[in-house]
Amino acid sequence: MRHLLSAADLTHDDITSLLNVAEEMHEVQRRPIKKIPALRGRTIVNIFFEDSTRTRSSFEIAGKWMSADTINVSAKGSSVSKGESLRDTMMTLDAMGVDCFVIRHNSSGAVAQAAGWVNAHVVNAGDGQHEHPTQALLDAYTMRQHFRDAKVADTFRGKRIAIVGDLLHSRVVRSNVLLQRTLGGLVTLVAPPTLMPTGVEHWGVATTHDFDSVLADADVVMMLRVQRERMSGGFFPTAREYAHEYGLTAQRLAHLKPSAAILHPGPMNRGVEISSEAADAASSRVLNQVSAGVAVRMSVLYHLLGGEGAA
């Protein structure tokens, strides 16, 4: 693998390998001394054009535990306003001899554009409203662990996955849909019509505006954050009404199968898209997702950098 830009670029074998290596990395994570020499001498630059706490620290920890030199560059504020083009920003850092860029950008497509301008490997850590492939991988990892813990088949084929929330503005949903297209999960997207992406009928997934209709059959319910500023955009009237129609309330929680997993990529808006009862339920895997995030990102970095002339 040269870059990880889109979940669509991964074959079934790629995903299996990424998840299996992530499992080994998860073992490292449980050791008292969490350091392996796999990426010693390699330099990883996390360049975040948009604020992020969990994704950036997750990548940083992943790199450090594999002994890479990781550097964080905060490039918040568009390069336009600084008078430097994205191309110049990327080529400048690339000229320092970086091995891998982990890039988060608030513009869709910007990470793919950046990959075209540099020699280093590039990992997409989220581009605008487009994709967030490592999130989809860590979600898949979390689901697989959950299937095992629930003593059901640990394959995705035929599993019913409901993704609920602000789908229009979400990069998480696009990467999950693409990854599950390869893995065979049956995705149903749930949102008010105003938050459904244009052309979603071409995505090869089911859609509904009726959250209640999917509760009984769901193996996984993934709740996506709804930003309060969407109200001023006229996407829905109030947080109260949103919670009533599309929130995972205590009442809806009671209609889920006991074996159904609850996922949320965070940060959570408790009381809006997810109730505290659901967020803290025994079937909630939200913190497992965070923990899986480090292991999956170690695996991604290892797949990109581990093979080539490692020190």
Added chain:
Amino acid sequence: MSLLISGVRLADGTVTDVAVHEGLIVPVSDLPADAERVDGDGLLALPGLVDLHTHLREPGREDAETVASGTRAAARGGFTAVFAMPNLTPATDTGEAVAYLNELAARDAHCEVVPIGAVTKGRDGTELAELGMMAAQGVTVFSDDGACIHDSLIMRRALTYLKPFGGVVAQHAQDPRLAGPSACCHESEISGRLGLPGWPTVAESTIIARDVQLAEFTGGRYHACHISTAESVEVIRWAKKRGIDVTAEVTPHHLLLDTPHVEGYDTTFKVNPPLRTSEHIEALREALADGTIDVVGTDHAPHARQDKDHPFDVASPGMLGLEQALGVVIDVMVNTGRMDWATLVERMSAAPARIGRLPHQGRQIAVGEPANLVLVDPTRRATVDRAASASRSRNNPYHGIDLPDPVELTLWRGAVTYRR
């Protein structure tokens, strides 16, 4: 200079000799003996093309284009007149700014340059600019292009106030609420998949629907710039049927290039309004053929590399057009049998000259007429190379594709402004 083009075909099919002397088309017998001779066999002589919609970038962004480089590109494309949009720095919103542009043109231009005046001060859509004082400097077309005149009352006032001057309001139709500043991709399956902010067709057509009713109500003259959607075509068709004084324009790129071009996030293909899907392209071609759309305007929009090397949603919108406009129209309209040469001349020369009130442009090729003409080889084709452009910019969306490359010679006021 004197020139004899022998045995050349005109748009109506007749074959003739065209003699040019001292800026005019003259009888062959009036030519001096040393006149240069050009063999017109197999070539077409057309009136010089007129572009109602050009961005020359001077003053303000001379690194992207100048009057000299932009009009050289115009001459290369067969144009003998271009209307220069006022989104300059400073904006063309006073008589003085118009006079300055006229001076620049007199010094540097390779074709006639007619400044377009802003409708509102600073093109910000709130207060009328000094329309009368610009009209006194020769301005006939007024536009805030790049920005929509969104306020209904301002549009009403502009249409009414300009009546004694015979000016036309050329609208960039984009409802700023339905398609805000970040809108950059035709709202469709592709915008949804790419995660790019959608630019819905109705953001254009609903503004035009309002405007044509205001044009009817006021009796003012209205021109819809760069229409890109089937819905807008339907509105214009309805307005014309009612006898409202409206005209419409389509760009070469909206006639040829479709939305999937943006799938690689190549900002060369970012343009406003955005590239649309095939059903809209088909509606635009049909409307250009049947006259619902009056003119092809290039919306030639040069941008320096540093303004394009950004993420898609923030990169500058716009693409070059002057050099390939004729080739595109020949390929999609003439070579497909949808339009004859006489209609092409009407859409690319006569109608834009009429809308812009340029009496000496867009005229037939006949003795006594000004020698503004272009000599065309209708069979010649070439692969477009952006590096070969006369423009200072390289945001050419046709790079690498095979198109007609028809222009052999351009004459403006009897002087050669381009020769292959």
